Amino acid sequence: MWKSMMLAAVMVGLAGPGCAEDVGTKIIAMERAALDRSDGGDAQGFLEISAPDVVYMDPALEAPLIGLPALTAYYAKFPSGGEPTPGVMSNAHVQVLGDVAVLSFHYVSAAGTKKQKVWNATEVYRKTGADWRIVNTHWSLTAPMM
Template sequence: MRKYVVVTLVAAVFGTGCQPAADRFDPQEIIALERGALDRWGKGDPGGFFDLMAAEQTYFDPMTDKRIDGQDSLKKYIAPFTGKISIERVEMIDPKVQRAGDLAVLTFNLIDYGAQVAGGPKTTARWNSTEVYRRINGSWKIVHSHWSYVKPDINETEDVREADARAIRESETKWAQAWAAKDLDEIVSHYADDASVDLANMPILNGQDAIRAALKQRLADPNFALTLAPAQIEVSKGGDLAYARGGYSVTLTDATTKRPATHKGKYVVVYRKQGDGRWKAVHDINNRDTP
């Protein structure tokens, strides 16, 4: 009995040396989980992050209007990027893990070299990242993510804006080809879901469905033909909005004479960068020149 008491006292004072598995912690475990998810992300596979999501995860990034709540909503937001992300090299800088019980906070800077979305221009993206992990049933899961851009270098920002302008110019070239081919699906895909279009002598068209219905009627005109002459593309310093302006020439069947009539005019299209990096038209307005 006395021997048992002595052993118990020694264990109480100095510890048993047999630390429970639940209390063993290696910061590299958290860092390795994050690296693995980032590597898969750079190959267009968000599955690594899907595997790490807790059911109640919350999320912020520069493209979200507000916080995203819950695994289902976050998967819905991320899933469209599947197969569209390509990153040549990922560099995780100075990762640091701070742990308190079953919570661990991972912070680091990230550089994505040769980052490309949906075949668009390659860029170098620099991020600040905070990932909050919680141990759930013995496994570390992400319960909150916060991504923000590192303060950009002015010259690099200009390079990105030029790349965005090129992407919009290429998109407008394809758009003009779609008009020439009377490809309704391709024409409408140029617009964002919530886009609006102002056409002469018509109410404002709000949303893709209204735009599609009106353009379908226009394209049914056997004399319809449209050519665009882009003149200028300007991307905002924030990198999320842009506008394009230029001239156009359109031929329609005159309602009175039933003969082809050609009109010329000017247009302005406002673009917004989408979450997947593509640019979509959110407002399109044109007006005819005086005959």
């Protein structure tokens, strides 16, 4: 396992200058576009960039959702449309390991409203052909320990 991880890291380094950075920029842009749609009540943006075998976890769930049909059914429970409540994404960081990329970021949903929530998020993307798709999502509410 360790050798595979090291090889993946070396392969990223051999891919050429800026390659991993370009992937990171693309993944952050994909995530930001899906967040913008979701903040407006349209979860379809996330469904469009999720893999069929996606695993989804958030604090509202007792167990992970496994597969795109389960995620689609979960998102269908939330109201669509309405006034968008934009959030703020910060501290985005992408680690590229061959055909896998891990995006970690901080997110304030419904920023500046009474519904504001502060999150830590991690998205694992897998490259399939020319596309990157989310294979694992993990959201957690954050309350920094003081």
